[in-house]
Amino acid sequence: MNKRGLSPLIATVLIIAFTVVLASLLIVWVRGINNEFMGGSLCEYGANVKCTNINFKIVRVESFDNNITVTLFSNSNADFTTIVLQAFSQGVVVSSTSFEGTVQEPVIRGFENAFLTFNVPNLNEVDEIRVIPGLTFKRENEICELFCERVVKEVDFS
Numbered sequence: 194m195n196k197r198g199l200s201p202l203i204a205t206v207l208i209i210a211f212t213v214v215l216a217s218l219l220i221v222w223v224r225g226i227n228n229e230f231m232g233g234s235l236c237e238y239g240a241n242v243k244c245t246n247i248n249f250k251i252v253r254v255e256s257f258d259n260n261i262t263v264t265l266f267s268n269s270n271a272d273f274t275t276i277v278l279q280a281f282s283q284g285v286v287v288s289s290t291s292f293e294g295t296v297q298e299p300v301i302r303g304f305e306n307a308f309l310t311f312n313v314p315n316l317n318e319v320d321e322i323r324v325i326p327g328l329t330f331k332r333e334n335e336i337c338e339l340f341c342e343r344v345v346k347e348v349d350f351s
Contacts, residue, residue: 244341247271247326251346252306254322262310263322270303272296275327277340278311282318296329322346 199207248268255262263278274296280288290311294300301307313319325343329336 244339247328247341249273249301249324249326249344251322251324251344254346254348256313256316259312259314259316260310261313261316261319261322262308263324265301265307265309265324267301267303267305267307271326271328272299272303273301273326274299274329274338275340276300276307276309277323277325277327278309279323279325279343280311280313280319281321281323282315283320287315287319288313301326319348322348 246269250266250268251263252266253262253264255264261278261280265276267273274294276292278290278292279286288311290309292300292309300309323343323345325340327338327340329338331337
């Protein structure tokens with residue numbers, strides 16, 4: 194009887210290929226579990242970390258004509274690529290303006306001031322200013338954009 198088996202070279206190649214396929218499947222499976230425990234995508238996890246490291250304050254709010262100038266200072270190394278300013282009157286938004294920057298040219302760089310001016314009709318009715326900081330960052334291969342908690346300042350322009 195003439196029986197032939199696999200040559201040792203082919204057997205070794207098949208074992209290596211099988212191991213690589215198993216390792217790839219394991220990596221995909223572990224990443225899926227990791228994303229479930231982290232609450233979703235890497236952007237969402239990164240957003241939680243980035244927002245906890247953000248610290249900025251409203252230094253000054255000034256008014257002239259129908260404009261409000263808000264002076265902000267970043268107490269962290271975070272660069273803000275977006276800042277949304279909102280003016281409220283008795284809990285209702287009367288004006289909202291978004292200042293858009295880029296990663297290379299953010300609206301506010303870390304540890305710096307920014308002076309942002311926006312138009313508000315009926316300025317004397319405004320009783321609150323809200324500032325909502327936005328960040329853009331890269332997490333592995335994803336470009337992540339997020340808005341963190343707002344900073345509120347009560348004002349009296351009357």
